[in-house]
Amino acid sequence: MIVTLTFLAAAALYSIAGALYLVFAVRGAEDLGRWATRLLGAAVVAHIVFLGADYAVGGNLPTADIRQMLATTSALIAIGYLLALRRYRLAVLGAFITPVTLLLFLGAGFQRNVAAVPEPVRSALLPVHVGVNILGVVAFALAFAVALAYLIQESLLRKKQLGGLFQRLPPLDVLDSLGFQLVTIGFPLLTVGIITGAVVAARLGEHPSFNVSRLTAMLAWLFFAGVLFLRVLAGWRGRRAAIGTMLGFACAVVVLVGYVLRAEAL
């Protein structure tokens, strides 16, 4: 009961906060931005209560299966953003980050009756695999929001439309280097995640063949590798880096959706 209630409360609070951030980004009423942040804080509290209740009632560890993993990931994204807010003036980014959080969180509630992870997979490696992937996705989700903000900011600057939205978004160069930092953090996590994933799958007795989910995971890895190395080697930055980051995150989302669907099928 409490699990469902807190889930619904958190989802509702995320939705309202996201909507307020959006209106704030477009219209620029400072009050709206502050209220959006407060609501996001409330959503995170409800979210954490939900995670706690889920553990207490169902005995589900925050990293037990794909559903818990999504729930944990989305909470960490929101927390990461709230922490970043204390350092940077990034309130407008809430308009991009909150929807991502909401999407992953809803993914967690998509299927309530998930089969337990099969015994052979429950190795010491699994928490590592899930843990690094959670942190990686958090970093990439934030990088995605920053990249989206970069592209918007860049096109406004090019079109010489330096009105309200341009003024509220962070400086272009700040977005560029912030996005790069986030990808730099996420990339090794994703690398470890893919390797451990392969090992876990091998233990499961799966053929090391290429299924869709592994393929998209590799694709995501390639995109992020491109963002990192082409920046250093060929000076691919700014717009190209932002597009690469967004494509990489899109692939990561496809992988997650694949997991959710498979978990449902099990």
Place this chain on the structure above:
Amino acid sequence: MSAREIFVVGLSHRTAPLEIRERLAIPAEQLTEDLRALVATGSVDETVVISTCNRVEVYAAATDPVLGSRAARQWLAQRAKSSDLDAHLYERSGGDAVSHVFRVASSLDSMVLGEPQILGQVKDAFTAAEGAGTAGAMLSRCFQKAFTVAKRVRSETGIAAGSVSVSNIACELAAKVFGKLEGRRVLLVGAGEMAEAAAKVLRNDGARLVVLNRSLERAQTLAAAYEGEARTFEDLAAELTLADVVISSTASPRFVITHEVMQTVVKARRHRLMLLVDIAVPRDIDPRVGDFENVFLYDVDQLESVSRGAVDARRKEAESAERIVQGEVLEFESWRKSLELTPTIVALRTRFREVVMAELERTAPRLRSLSDEDRKSLEKMGDAMVNKLLHQPLTELKKGVEADHGGQLLHAVRRLFDLDRGDAPAATPPAKNAATAVAKGEL
């Protein structure tokens, strides 16, 4: 017959795009020659030409303003080598022209409301006209007044608070692209007034300055004042490769930063973000440079959208500045009107007639034998005496007004005979007769 009329023909950032303005911009060294050429047409008596990034305006005084404005328009069209200039030109005359120059000098017509540079530019324009001998009594008084008005506006309103200029706006934009400018390398191309204004702001923000100029000496002077480095044009490509922000403000008639140069620069700098601001008119940077990836180019007109925020805060101040300007315009106009010949003649005749008629009125009752017919004859005699007495002075006055000291002569007459007492002579019947007489040329 009236005194010289002031008018202005020109274009500004409000009516003409940068492409047109840069074709018209007049190099300082050519101004004297142009001013004299304009007066040599014979259609204008006095002229001052203001040529800045944002405006090219011909101020002139002419006894026939229609002819004068035609000459000014022809001259502008010739300079622009364009026949479709008329769509961008505005024209004001009389009080509106005076109001215009007051507003321009007070920076109320500037792209960046309250910017401090324009007053200096108007002063330079006037000094040039004085030097060329084309600023006569009328424009001199008008411009001197404009400087006073501008000073009043600056000291009595908050319009200049924060002292924002195009250079400031450029720096503001740089901050929006790069966040803090601290430690950023900023290249100033050109070492003029605009570059100095930018250097001041950038130095305060902690940017590392490099001044690049055709003459190394000037670059060094500016660089030394703001702890920067000095370079010449030989180092252009190398410096462009290193800089984060470039602010260009040279007087060069051609592009200084060309597409070709930037092609190698963009590669050499590995596509790092770069902001180029071109505050020169004619432009210094090829507009195609803005098409490179991660290169953002703004020219003077495009900077306007950045400044809009600052303008909002100053609008209220601008309102009280406008009131100061309008008050001063009325004052100037009443002075200028006093220079006009017709009202002076009318007033003078009225004053004389009043005296004659008053004396007649006093004497007539004592002359009992006086018939109505006799009385009419006496009145006629009085009129004739007035006409005879005034004939020579009015002829001289008419001649004098056409000469340079005409204003002073009229002024003197109005003072000697106390013609500004306030009772408007034009409203009384005798004045009407006098006016008709003047119109018919019966002097």
